[in-house]
Amino acid sequence: MTAPGKALSVIGKLWPWFAVAVVAGLWTHGRFGGGLAFGLRAGESLRDFLVEMALVLPPMFVLVGLFEVWVPRAVVERRVGRHSGVAAIPWMVLLATVQAGPLYGAFPVAVSLWRKGCAPRNVFIYLGAFSAMKIPMLTFEVAFLGWSFSLARTVITLPVFIVIGVLMEKLLPNGFVLPSVETGEQPTSVL
């Protein structure tokens, strides 16, 4: 690796910790020092994010691990693979709507589905349903924006992300390979 490349990769590894340290520092200053409201707010929202992450991510990753070891590839391929029909769509939507949490919690599930032979269109339909139709989220939406808004938005959004899923599959090249999350290796075919 060249020297500038090496420096870049060190920055790439260290900036997240630097950003966390900045927020922690600002919060400490706000809490114990000058009473900086900005720092307090930043620290509190980071704390909320961390709580949310701690609640959602551990079970998600355990489930993903269990899924990778126990569920046979053939089952995934038959039900939601490239040659599955429209019957796969309700399955993907059902899987997504019973879950909770932020969209990044769905990424590991989506990746392991993809690795097991789920068709890309169905992976993106899952992500779409996860982002827009989670049942816990909908109860919140109804409470603050009302039934008519929530119902109309859900009904309009559903076909939109099915189309997005189909388009994504069409737009990706045939031999497309996912990067490895574990090692951070990007296959050369990606960009």
Added chain:
Amino acid sequence: MIVLWIITGVALLASLVADRRKTRLSLLKGLRMFWGVLPLLLGVLAVVSLILAAVTPDMLQQVLSGPGPLPFFTALGIGSIALIPGFISYPLAGLLRQNGASTPVLAAFITSLMMVGVLTLPVEAKFFGWRVSLLRNGLALAGSILVAAGMAWVLP
């Protein structure tokens, strides 16, 4: 959220009863994936916290209500960039509506907030690669405009 933990617990127990070695393997797999993405996710969340602290609900209210097409595009822009958890964004949307934000503006804000994530792009790219992530976010942005247009038509 509780349901997710219960399902996970039951699945984990069943797996333990069935095969201890396989269970260990699956936990290791999950952990390795978690570890691979954790630093990046922490960094992104820290940056998002800084931005959220700089932008107050009052500021959002000012730019998202009012006449003309400008609030619509502002809503789309903010919704695409930001990452705001639902328990904050929905009360905020309710407040925006009380202060005169229109249905398409609210729909654009909520939908792009949920489906498009510019700030979380690095995390998404870690899982899917940049090409997939940029494509998905681009299509989701176009989709948000469609949804908002549909909402304007259904709920004028």
